[in-house]
Amino acid sequence: MLSVASSPQTASLAPALTPASEPLTFNPLQMLPIFEPEQQVCLVRREAQTAISDYLQLAARSLAPGLRNVISLQPALAPQLCTLPLPAQPGREVFIQELAQLVTVFAELLDCQTVGLRLEVLQKAMCPQFHVDHTGIRLLCTYMGPGTEWLEEAFADRSYLKHRSHLNPPGLNNQQRAGVVLDARGIRQADAFDIVLLKGSQWQGNTVGGAIHRSPVVPEGQTRVVLALDAIRD
Numbered sequence: 001m002l003s004v005a006s007s008p009q010t011a012s013l014a015p016a017l018t019p020a021s022e023p024l025t026f027n028p029l030q031m032l033p034i035f036e037p038e039q040q041v042c043l044v045r046r047e048a049q050t051a052i053s054d055y056l057q058l059a060a061r062s063l064a065p066g067l068r069n070v071i072s073l074q075p076a077l078a079p080q081l082c083t084l085p086l087p088a089q090p091g092r093e094v095f096i097q098e099l100a101q102l103v104t105v106f107a108e109l110l111d112c113q114t115v116g117l118r119l120e121v122l123q124k125a126m127c128p129q130f131h132v133d134h135t136g137i138r139l140l141c142t143y144m145g146p147g148t149e150w151l152e153e154a155f156a157d158r159s160y161l162k163h164r165s166h167l168n169p170p171g172l173n174n175q176q177r178a179g180v181v182l183d184a185r186g187i188r189q190a191d192a193f194d195i196v197l198l199k200g201s202q203w204q205g206n207t208v209g210g211a212i213h214r215s216p217v218v219p220e221g222q223t224r225v226v227l228a229l230d231a232i233r234d
Contacts, residue, residue, distance in 0.1 A: 022097050022101075025049065027044075028108070028109070030044045031044060031105070031109055031195070034197045034199060037205065039199070040199045040206075040209060040211040040212075041188075041196065041198055041199070041213075042197040043195070043196055044195040045191070045194055046194055047193065048192050048193045049094070049098070049193065051094040052091060052094055052143060052193075053144070053192075054090070054091055055089055055090065055091025055092060055094065055095050056143050057144070058087070058089040059086065059087040059089045059092075060144065060223050060225055062087045063085075063087055063121050063225075064121040065120070065121055065122075066118065066120040066121045067085055067086075067117075067119050068116070068117070068118045069084060069117050070114060070116055071103055071114070071116075071117050072113060072115075073113050073114070074113060077100055077103065078096075078100060084096075084099075102141065102195070102229060103115050103117065103229065106231070107231070110136070110137060110231040112232065112233055114231075114233075115229050115231060115232060116228075116230040116231075116232050117227070117229060118227070118229075119225070119227050120224075120225070120226050120227075121223060121224075121225050122145070122218060122224040122225075122226070123218055123222075123223060123224075126215045127214055128214055129214060130151055130156075130161070130180045130181065130212050130213065131213070131214065132161055132201050132213075133198060133200040133210065134201055134202055135200035136199075136200055136203045136231060137197055137198070137199050137203060137231070138197070138200060138228060138229065139195060139196070139229040139230075140190075140226060140227065140228055141193065141194065141195050141196070141226065141227045142190060142192055142193075142194070142224065142225070142226045142227075143192060143193065143225045143226070143227065144225040145192075145216075145218055145222055145224030145225065146189065146217070146218065146219075147189050147191055147194060148189070148196050148198075148213055148214075148216065149187055149188065149189045149190075149215075150187075150189075150212060151180065151181060151188075151212040152187075155181065155182045155183045155185065155186020155187075156180055156181070156182060156212050157179055157180050157181075158180070158208070160179045160180040161180055180212065189216065
């Protein structure tokens with residue numbers, strides 16, 4: 001059971017965080033379980049937003065392969081997002097509003113002033129093998145195509161993970177690395193617009209932990225658009 005009072009982020013997240021004029025599409029308090037020591041993944045379900053889906057259907061080709069930027073909460077957030085090289089198609093403003101909300105909430109959650117923003121436009125899986133990121137906590141949101149997959153701990157053998165190479169036999173091939181999955185029934189997947197928080201091996205006290213996840217297979221002829229946010233600290 002999550003003890004909300006135990007997290008220092010609770011007080012700042014409790015009010016509705018609205019960086020612009022539109023209300024949030026989710027409750028930020030749903031993110032707090034990621035701070036529980038044994039919690040490696042936190043999923044926040046959301047409904048798809050038609051305006052954003054329609055925008056990305058129009059913009060994905062010219063946006064490919066994506067963009068990367070460093071966003072600071074000081075100075076104002078909105079002007080920075082408006083200068084991103086997002087194609088001028090109907091719905092651009094709605095998508096910028098979405099990015100502003102997620103950046104603001106994520107920065108508040110992790111108590112940081114700078115966020116690394118990455119928007120990937122993909123025709124194939126970027127990281128197809130199950131792995132753990134060398135990060136603190138990463139936010140992922142897939143807007144088009146299949147969502148991120150992760151493996152529940154009870155169905156995993158961590159001795160096969162790349163980040164624990166000192167435990168691995170030399171020369172593991174892809175079939176052997178697949179041994180991390182003890183039972184495929186433990187594989188979970190996010191839907192479009194869901195927010196996924198993944199705890200990495202660099203989170204405090206999580207050296208031998210971290211969410212076991214992978215990029216999904218992108219069906220032929222489809223495009224996947226996924227947002228990734230990372231806290232940047234001096």
